[in-house]
Each structure stands twice: as C-alpha cells, then as structure tokens.
Amino acid sequence: MILLVILICPACTKSYQVTPSCSGKNPELLPALPLLFPIASPPTAISPFPMETDIALDRLAARGKPDGEPVMQQTWENLLFLHWPIDPALLRPLIPEPLQIDTFEGQAWIGITPFALTNLHLNQLPPIPGLSAFNELNVRTYVHHRDYPGIWFFSLDASKLIPTLAARLFFMLPYYKAEIAFDQTNGKYQFALHHSGSPTASFEANWRVGLRLRDPDVDSLAFFLVERYCYFAIDQGTVYQTRIYRHPWILEEAFVEDLTSKMLAPLGLPDPTIAPLAHFSRSMPVDVWQPARH
Numbered sequence: 349m350i351l352l353v354i355l356i357c358p359a360c361t362k363s364y365q366v367t368p369s370c371s372g373k374n375p376e377l378l379p380a381l382p383l384l385f386p387i388a389s390p391p392t393a394i395s396p397f398p399m400e401t402d403i404a405l406d407r408l409a410a411r412g413k414p415d416g417e418p419v420m421q422q423t424w425e426n427l428l429f430l431h432w433p434i435d436p437a438l439l440r441p442l443i444p445e446p447l448q449i450d451t452f453e454g455q456a457w458i459g460i461t462p463f464a465l466t467n468l469h470l471n472q473l474p475p476i477p478g479l480s481a482f483n484e485l486n487v488r489t490y491v492h493h494r495d496y497p498g499i500w501f502f503s504l505d506a507s508k509l510i511p512t513l514a515a516r517l518f519f520m521l522p523y524y525k526a527e528i529a530f531d532q533t534n535g536k537y538q539f540a541l542h543h544s545g546s547p548t549a550s551f552e553a554n555w556r557v558g559l560r561l562r563d564p565d566v567d568s569l570a571f572f573l574v575e576r577y578c579y580f581a582i583d584q585g586t587v588y589q590t591r592i593y594r595h596p597w598i599l600e601e602a603f604v605e606d607l608t609s610k611m612l613a614p615l616g617l618p619d620p621t622i623a624p625l626a627h628f629s630r631s632m633p634v635d636v637w638q639p640a641r642h
Contacts, residue, residue: 405450405497407566410577414591418635420470425631426530426537427463428555428602430624431573434458439489442615443500444582450490450497452572459488459573460611460624462539462553464530467633468511482508483528485541485551487611490572491580493587493642499579502615505543519639520581520588524549536605547614557628558601570599574627581639589642593635602626 436449436456443449449456462485469475486504490497505526506512512523526543541551564570578591604626612619 405492405495407497407571407575410497411575411596413593414637416637418471418593419638420468420636421633422465422469422636423467423631423633424629425464425466426532427461427629427632428537428539428553428604429459429461429574429627429629430553430604430607431457431459431626432620432622432624434489438617442502443489443491446582446585446587447491447493447500447580450492450572452569457490457573458612458617460551460609461486461488462530462541462551465506479508479510482506482511483530483539485526485528485539485611487615490576493580493589496578496589496642497576498589499576501579501581503549503611505541505549519590520583521579548610549614550608550610552606552608553604554606555602555604555626555628558603561599561601561627563596564599569625570627573625574599574629580642587642588639590639591637593637594632597627597629597632600628600630602628 433455434457436451436454439449439456439458462483464481465484466481467475468480484504484506487502488499489502491500492498501521504515504521504523505528506515506523507526507528509525512525515521515523524543524545526541526549528542529538529540531538536554536556539551539553541549543549561570564575574597577593578589581588581590604624607624609619
C-alpha cells in the first residue's frame with residue numbers, strides 16, 4: 349500500500365501587538381515597519397535572475413475550486429501567521445529562476461507559520477491512526493508563475509517522520525523531522541521547535557489571541573499575505589503547482605509575547621530582530637489536489 353500524505357499549509361523576545369486596521373486597505377503598521385534587512389546596493393552587472401514585477405494579478409480567481417477531485421483532506425488548527433518585510437533582491441538568489449517574487453507595493457515578505465495539522469486522510473478514506481495529526485511549522489515567501497500567485501516554501505518541519513518522508517517523495521517539498529511541542533494554557537499558546545539534524549533550526553513563541561478582524565479587502569496587505577491557494581515546487585527544471593480549496597481565512601488579532609527564531613539561518617539570512625506582523629486563525633478544513641505541471 350502506498351501511503352500518500354501531504355503537510356502544507358497552505359514567527360526577538362518582545363511584546364508585539366497588531367491592530368485591527370492591519371486587515372484593511374491601508375495597514376497602519378506597514379509604514380512604520382522597517383525592512384527585515386537593509387536595501388541591497390544596485391548590482392553592477394545584469395542579474396541572471398528575473399526580478400519581481402508589479403503586474404496586476406487576479407488574486408480572487410485563485411479561490412475557484414480546481415477541476416477534478418482532491419486527493420486528500422486535512423484541517424489546519426490554531427495557525428499563527430508571522431511576517432516580516434524584506435528586500436526582494438535578497439530573496440531573488442533563493443528563488444528558482446522560473447518563478448517571480450510576488451511583492452506588495454514593491455516590497456517582498458518572508459513568513460513563519462506554526463500550526464497543528466489534524467484530520468489528515470486520503471479522499472473518501474478514513475484517517476490513518478497515528479498519522480492523521482501532528483504539529484508543523486513552515487518558512488515561506490510569495491511568488492507567482494504565469495500570473496498565478498502562490499507560495500514558495502523554503503522549509504517545512506513536522507513532528508512525525510512518515511508524513512515528512514511522504515511529502516518529500518510525492519509533493520517535492522523540503523520537509524524535515526523536528527521535535528515540536530504545541531500547547532494552550534489559560535488562553536495562551538506556546539509553540540517550541542527544535543531540529544537537530546542538518547540544517548539545525550529552532551523556534552519558540554508564546555502568543556495570545558484578541559478580537560476577530562474584519563475580512564481583509566482584496567487590495568490589502570493582509571489579503572496579499574494570507575489568501576494563497578497554491579504552492580509551487582520545481583523538479584528537474586519543471587514547475588509544478590499544487591492547488592487547494594478552502595474557505596477564506598477568518599482572522600483574529602495575535603499578540604506575540606515571546607519570540608525566538610533561528611529558522612532563517614539555513615537560508616543564509618539573519619533571523620529578524622523587529623516585530624512581526626501577526627495574524628491568527630483557529631481552524632480551516634482544506635481540500636488538496638495532486639501536483640500538476642504549470
């Protein structure tokens with residue numbers, strides 16, 4: 349029997365707060381937020397990589413249900429979106445050439461997303477005991493290919509080995525096995541990750557949740573960051589797209605009280621020392637399609 353499992357998701361020790369205005373058209377936090385890294389000097393030669401473009405993408409069309417049937421269902425629970433702005437030029441060497449960096453008002457973003465994955469099962473089959481629930485964290489940025497916006501995963505860590513191996517094999521994703529503890533006590537969430545293998549990485553965060561935010565406008569930063577309905581992967585030079593189908597995110601305020609991250613060092617990037625832009629969502633059932641050439 350072939351076990352087919354996917355783990356997709358579709359983050360400085362300070363107290364941070366995100367106001368409800370972050371979900372609207374003109375996020376108040378954005379203008380005051382410094383870049384995660386300094387602006388790179390202009391290159392002295394033509395870059396071998398295509399830079400990001402500011403073309404208008406149809407971000408609502410991605411919400412449509414894909415043709416055919418999904419290969420599996422899963423639920424993402426207690427998901428924390430953490431994002432930092434970053435100079436696109438620093439990300440460009442890390443993104444394979446066929447993909448273009450997706451930007452918001454000329455600025456790229458890098459994200460860390462811890463959550464719990466539950467109710468994982470193949471389409472029309474029951475969950476497999478012992479493999480249907482685990483904790484996960486991914487490091488991501490945002491790209492587009494042929495005018496279709498999506499996610500590029502730099503790394504994904506999961507708390508169980510077999511799903512990690514299956515996701516690498518069938519979905520071309522850079523998964524790693526990690527020790528992960530995820531708890532909720534007195535309305536506070538605690539997430540701790542340690543990955544001792546190569547590359548080494550660690551992450552710890554404590555946060556609490558505030559009020560529900562209004563649905564983000566399609567041209568807002570919040571929509572740009574969280575409303576993604578596919579990811580891209582590349583195998584032997586071919587771009588593959590994996591589609592998902594779900595309800596739009598129901599977002600809440602997230603107040604990050606403690607945060608220590610060593611997740612970006614394997615990318616050759618320093619970990620952030622500024623406050624993240626944070627959002628929280630409690631639960632999201634998701635249908636997942638198999639990868640297809642794009």
